[in-house]
Amino acid sequence: MKSEASDATHLDGNAAAGALSALFAVDITSAIARCSGCGQTGVFADTRLYVDAPGLVARCAGCDGVLMRVVTTPTDTYVDLRGLTYLKVPNE
Amino acid sequence: MGIVSEGFGGRRRSRADLPPGQYLTQDFPVLSAGPTPHIRTEHWEFVVTSESGERYRWDWAGLMGLPAEEITKDIHCVTRWSKLETSWKGVSLDTLLADVETAADFAMAHSYGGYTTNLPMEDLLDGQAWIAYEYDGEPVDPEHGGPARLLVPHLYFWKSAKWVRGLVLSDSEDLGFWETAGYHEYGDPWKEQRYAGD
Amino acid sequence: MERTALRRRLSWQVATVTDIRPETATARTLVLDVPDWAGHLAGQHLDVRLTAPDGYRASRSYSVSSDWRGDTIELTVEVVPDGEVSPYLVDVVKVGDQFEVRGPVGGWFVWKPEQEGPVQLIGGGSGIAPLMAMLRAHATSGSTTPVRLIYSVRRPASVIFVGDLKELAASEHVDVRLVYTREAPAGEPRVGRIDADVIGQYAFTPVDAPTSYVCGPTPFVETVADLLVEAGHDPARVRTERFGPTGG
Numbered sequence: 457m458k459s460e461a462s463d464a465t466h467l468d469g470n471a472a473a474g475a476l477s478a479l480f481a482v483d484i485t486s487a488i489a490r491c492s493g494c495g496q497t498g499v500f501a502d503t504r505l506y507v508d509a510p511g512l513v514a515r516c517a518g519c520d521g522v523l524m525r526v527v528t529t530p531t532d533t534y535v536d537l538r539g540l541t542y543l544k545v546p547n548e
Numbered sequence: 549m550g551i552v553s554e555g556f557g558g559r560r561r562s563r564a565d566l567p568p569g570q571y572l573t574q575d576f577p578v579l580s581a582g583p584t585p586h587i588r589t590e591h592w593e594f595v596v597t598s599e600s601g602e603r604y605r606w607d608w609a610g611l612m613g614l615p616a617e618e619i620t621k622d623i624h625c626v627t628r629w630s631k632l633e634t635s636w637k638g639v640s641l642d643t644l645l646a647d648v649e650t651a652a653d654f655a656m657a658h659s660y661g662g663y664t665t666n667l668p669m670e671d672l673l674d675g676q677a678w679i680a681y682e683y684d685g686e687p688v689d690p691e692h693g694g695p696a697r698l699l700v701p702h703l704y705f706w707k708s709a710k711w712v713r714g715l716v717l718s719d720s721e722d723l724g725f726w727e728t729a730g731y732h733e734y735g736d737p738w739k740e741q742r743y744a745g746d
Numbered sequence: 747m748e749r750t751a752l753r754r755r756l757s758w759q760v761a762t763v764t765d766i767r768p769e770t771a772t773a774r775t776l777v778l779d780v781p782d783w784a785g786h787l788a789g790q791h792l793d794v795r796l797t798a799p800d801g802y803r804a805s806r807s808y809s810v811s812s813d814w815r816g817d818t819i820e821l822t823v824e825v826v827p828d829g830e831v832s833p834y835l836v837d838v839v840k841v842g843d844q845f846e847v848r849g850p851v852g853g854w855f856v857w858k859p860e861q862e863g864p865v866q867l868i869g870g871g872s873g874i875a876p877l878m879a880m881l882r883a884h885a886t887s888g889s890t891t892p893v894r895l896i897y898s899v900r901r902p903a904s905v906i907f908v909g910d911l912k913e914l915a916a917s918e919h920v921d922v923r924l925v926y927t928r929e930a931p932a933g934e935p936r937v938g939r940i941d942a943d944v945i946g947q948y949a950f951t952p953v954d955a956p957t958s959y960v961c962g963p964t965p966f967v968e969t970v971a972d973l974l975v976e977a978g979h980d981p982a983r984v985r986t987e988r989f990g991p992t993g994g
Contacts (some may be wrong), residue, residue, distance in 0.1 A: 464878045465578075465580050465584070465964070466583075466964065466988070467584075467964065467989065468855075468986055468987055468988050469854075469989055470791075470852045470854055470855050471807055471988070471989075472851075473791065473807075473851035474756070474792070474793035474805075474807060474848055474851045476851075477755070477756040477847065477849075477851045478755055478756050478757070479755065480755075481612075481755060483851070483852070483854075484793075485811035485851075485852050485853060485854050486852075486854040488852035491938065499897055500854075501852070501854035501855065503984070504583075506567050506580055506582060507755075508577075508578065508579050508580055509580060509581040510579070510581075510626050510627060510706060510726050510731060510953035511581075511729055511730070513582065513727070515580040515582055516582075520582060520583055522582075522662075523950070525729045525731045527726070527730035527731065528732050529742075529743040529744075530743070532730070534729045534730035535705050535948075536728070536729050550758065550760075550795070550797055550846050550897050551760055551797060551840075551844045551845055551846055552797050552798070553796045553797060553798065553799075553834065553843070554795045554799060555834065555838045556797075556798050556834045556838070557802075573966055576830075628802075698761055
């Protein structure tokens, strides 16, 4: 069973693709992400994305720790990547 | 500003008595930045930590033992919805902080689940802030912050931390979860202080 | 397609509605002309942004339901009750109207014709949209990759793409199964949600090593992804796309 805190209000990391494509030249949703909290490593698209909030919040599917926050104001976009040890993107 | 869609109005109803840029809603939207904590009242506690490190702790029975107030206030979410005359029951922070020895100017509210938000002490006192545990005559739903949430209705509603578990008092201002990601450090809806620098 | 076209920060572009096709009582397909569209992979989505006359803006993500053939793109939208953007797209927009789009985005929930291995598609409600793009790309490319679709709908009248699905199911490489959760047509005894029996009966087995694509409302995707993993499928090969409850 899921942990007691698990509920069904989140989307997949995929859903951040629009906001992230406006910031990065590569597709971050198919990058490999490592959680700086628990070390879980996997494709960003499999993270848990909360969009019904003042900003986008991506959380680790393993520990629910915050991996990334994106807040878009009328003039700027704030990107907080503190919860990620790394993002791995192929060079192609 | 791009293409305008005639006939698109969203679900908004604007009113002159609302803060600028806000729209009226009848329902109670649920905003969540993470999984909803389900805290049983027998495990619940509320801890105020003063700037000298002294801790003041209440459990659920302790909170229930304090004089409660009925509160009816308008609430304003930074995502632009406002809801009028919401009714709550809870304990005033004047009551909770009465015996706390402090000269701190700032507080950081901490929640179950890790959420934080910063507030000036003077906005928590003088009948402006409560620990609310009933909404519309019923226990506050977990999705709305139950068993107890902070209620500071004169500021944008992200300041009214859901699942509140404590306040850490400090002489200096620190920034909370949304305030470190571009939202305004104070958040007065009537001055439309949505984002840092507004 | 030159690399520079892909490696760029995306910006909003103007889309013009060139055709509208009703799908069900609550869903329709908008055919859009987007002059600078760089092409997309089956399964990718885009963001739609609407601006009201007073400047208020709202944006939502929608999967592209068509495969890319060099001209138009299609969005298939179902009304979310009390939603903000979907009622406008389903009930108000008419041919010739314009709005802004940003895309294509998302490189994970995609299927490419050159991809190895069978393809298991499982959709709930309007979660069929990106899966339909994959089925169309499969047909357009002449792929012989085996594809199975399990499509969960409330009742026969809720089936989106009913005609297209019949056509696609005629291919020897494509298997289409409908699962009815509230009301089934005559001759279909089973009414109920997708469960382990349905997965066991209609889905590829773990031995087939399919890549699975699951799209639908969040609780549907949670349930189906869990069923696939419990049936022995490698979680790394189960790709999910959840939608809602984001105010539509």
